Amino acid sequence: MTLTHAPWRGRPGLAKLLDVLGADAGETRYVGGCIRDTLLGLEVSDVDLATRLAPQEVLTRLEAARIKAVPTGLAHGTVTAVIQGWPVEVTTLRRDVATDGRRATIAYTEDWQEDAARRDFTINALSADPGSGEIFDYFGGLADLETRTVRFIGDPLVRIAEDHLRILRFFRFHARFGAGAPDVAGTEACAARANDLMALSRERIADELLKLLGLPDPAPTVALMIARGIFRPVLPEITSAKRLAALVEVEHGVGIAPHPIRRLAALLPSDHEVAAAVAARLRLSKRAAARLVSAADSSLDEPGVMAYEIGAEEAVDRLLLAGCRDPNLPALQTRSRPRIGISGGDLIAMGLSAGPLVAKTFQAVEREWARSGFPEDKEALRALARRHVDQALRSSQ
Template sequence: MKLPEAPWHTWSGMPRLLRTLGADAGHTRFVGGCVRDTLLELEVSDVDLATRLAPEEVMTRLGAAGIKAVPTGLAHGTVTAVIGGRPVEVTTLRRDVSTDGRRATVAFTEDWEEDAARRDFTINALSAAPSDGEIFDYFGGIDDLVARCVRFIGDPLTRIAEDHLRILRFFRFHARFGGSAPDAAALEACAARANDLMALSRERIADELLKLLALPHPCATVRLMIEQGIFRPVLPEIESANRLEALVGAEQAAGIAPDPVRRLAALLPADPAIAAAVATRLRLSRHKAKRLSSAADRRIDQPEVLAYEIGAEEAVDRLLLAGEPVEGLRALQAWSRPRLPIGGGELIGMGLEPGPIVAQVMQAFEREWARSGFPADQDEVRDLARRHVDQALRDSPKTSASSGGSGAEK
């Protein structure tokens, strides 16, 4: 079987890179996702190469050819070549010497099948010769692609023991490439070893989970993971996929792109404190943690008002999670934050004393201005501000100096 022609074959600098790494002599092949996705007629954005050349020789050859080489993982055999502004990972063939579920000690080899055997799933172990497109399939990956089956290479329990993250990767790949029924042996092994996830760094768990939730249709797989107890050891808060399913439907109806943070919020209870705790546990970035907590606060308002108060991105999250009508959501797609037309100095000019009262009146004015549709007419704005200033002055009158009374007892 031959690899079909694809646009990435002729990326700027790709032919020169392949010549430099001896592809015509059989030293280097396309490997992994670029082969799999081309066979599935999917767009390819990342290309990986596997090579018999030692990493030091890869660096030397790239340097001599004037190709930028970044030693991204020399100890594990990986060099990143930069061609036409694109990174291409070049990794020397390897075999595992030892594994502990989180990392592996490797030795380099020249055996293509030995290198393929250390990969996780059969559909990821395909390689192709750049010279003529011949595909090398040592473990039935092509048949599994046709059958839409995500299957471990070898014994699933052994592969999970080598790298516990493969539990989450199995479900992500099943959501993307699998059919309705998962591979029974793989599913049984993942469920049996779910507690192994506790040994992983929370960053790796978060990365895999967010990749899963970013897929177009993750709901069936997430339900399967809940049923099999996959989340229980590390994210026991996830107990139902019902809100996620409703959110996915709302995103599609509104024509809004999937967002993994928003979808994670749908899987959690509507409690900002719980969302903040999960964000901390998963070590999410500050921006993602803020969004997750905000989405858990399901209080909503008029779309534009909500966007003005908490930002358009977070407003879209809340409105989608609340199942708000599509019209309001679409209005926010082109929405830009209006500029507050009046400042504290103008309130002082209307009679307020400098101090905390100015900020308090400004907040009250700003709320009403937003709920009035953000009027821009200066007379209307000043009348609105004047009403709030006058109300503040009535509520907090100055204390007049007491007049001295004659004959007062002391």
């Protein structure tokens, strides 16, 4: 089989890069996802190359050709070439010398099959000659693409022992590329070795989990992972995918793109403390952690008011999680935040003394203004503020 022409193969600068790296002499090939996705008719974003050239030789050639070279993973044989502003990873053929489930000690090789053998799944081990387009398939990846089967190369237990993250990758790749029930041997191996996930950094777990949850419909795969005890060692809070399945349906119904943090919230109990604990365990960013905690709050209000008070994204999260199918929700995400035409200084000018009472009164003015539909009439707003100031003054006497 040959690789059909695809738009990514004509990207500016790619032909020069391939020439510099000796593709015509068989030194360099396309590898991995760009081949897989092209054969599946999917859009290709990243182009990766594998080469027989040693990393230092790659750097020397790129520099001589005045192609920007970044030694992004030189210890593992990877150099990133930047052509016309977009990156191409160039990795020297490798074989594993030793592994501990988290990282590998590698040695370089010139054997294409030996390099392919260290990859995780058959559909990721394809390579192709850039000139002829000939596809090299050492482990049945083409047949697995035909049947949409995600299958480990060799013994699944051995591959998981090499890198425990492959447990999560197996399910993520099935959710993205698979059809029907997942490969039995792979599923059984992942279930048997689920405790191995405890040895991984929580950042790596979070990265894989959020990638899975960002797919169009991960709910059936997540339900299977729960049934097979995959989450139990590291995220025992995840016990059901029913809320996730309902959320996916609502998102599709109203036309809102999925967000992995919102979907993670659907897998957790509606509890602030649980959400905060999970966010800390996964070492989420402050922004992501705050959004997860907000989504755990099931209290609702009028959509516009919620967007003003807690933020548009947070409001949409809560509404979708509650099953809201309002067709105006997509517009709520992009609507600019209304600006109230009054300030704390105006309240002081009306008679309040500077201090906590000003902030408390301003919040009361804001709440009523928001619940009145954000009126723009300045006189009406001043009258509303005057009323709250007078009430505050009476209460403070």
